[in-house]
Amino acid sequence: MLSFAIAAATVMFGIAIALNLYRLARGPSRADRILALDTLAINSIALVMLRGIATESAVYFDAALVIAMMGFVGTAALCKFILSGDVIE
Amino acid sequence: MVEFGISLLVLLGAAFALLGSVGLARLPDIFTRLHGPTKATTLGVGALVTASMLHSLSSGGGLSLRELGITLFLFITAPVSAHMIAKAAAKSDK
Secondary structure (H helix, E strand, O other), X not given: OHHHHHHHHHHHHHHHHHHHHHHHHHOOOHHHHHHHHHHHHHHHHHHHHHHHHHHOOOHHHHHHHHHHHXXXXXXXXXXXXXXXXXXXX | OHHHHHHHHHHHHHHHHHHHHHHHHHOOOHHHHHHHHHHHHHHHHXXXXXXXXXXXXXXXXXXXXXXXXXXHHHHHHHHHHHHHXXXXXXXXXX
């Protein structure tokens, strides 16, 4: 039962990531693309954690934490670049 | 019984994340698009983290604190990054 739920959830996250990639390619403004990248990072965290539940291994949660930190730093740096034209002033 | 609850939480989290991404793809402008993923995906990850903690508790692995760390980090940084994206969108609008 849990394996069926995990398979269904993997398909749903795959569709979600495809929708994010659509917004990333299409997005009219730069802020749309940043938002799509941020959501893509969060969805990939969820996908990695799903893998961690399926294999009962603790390694995947460290990877998820690293993706979370990198995603936040990337979003903050891109927004800072749009706001002030410079990442490190 | 516990397995049923874990499966329900996993499916709930995946449904929330899918709804947030549908909102990101379908809503008309950037400020409404910001609304979908920043709320729905953090709730989706929250449900998935709860499922994962329940699973590691029920399979005898004990309570692991990494999941709580991920949740705490995401719940702190999601409003901050949403605020910064909104500021960037407001600036590039005019």
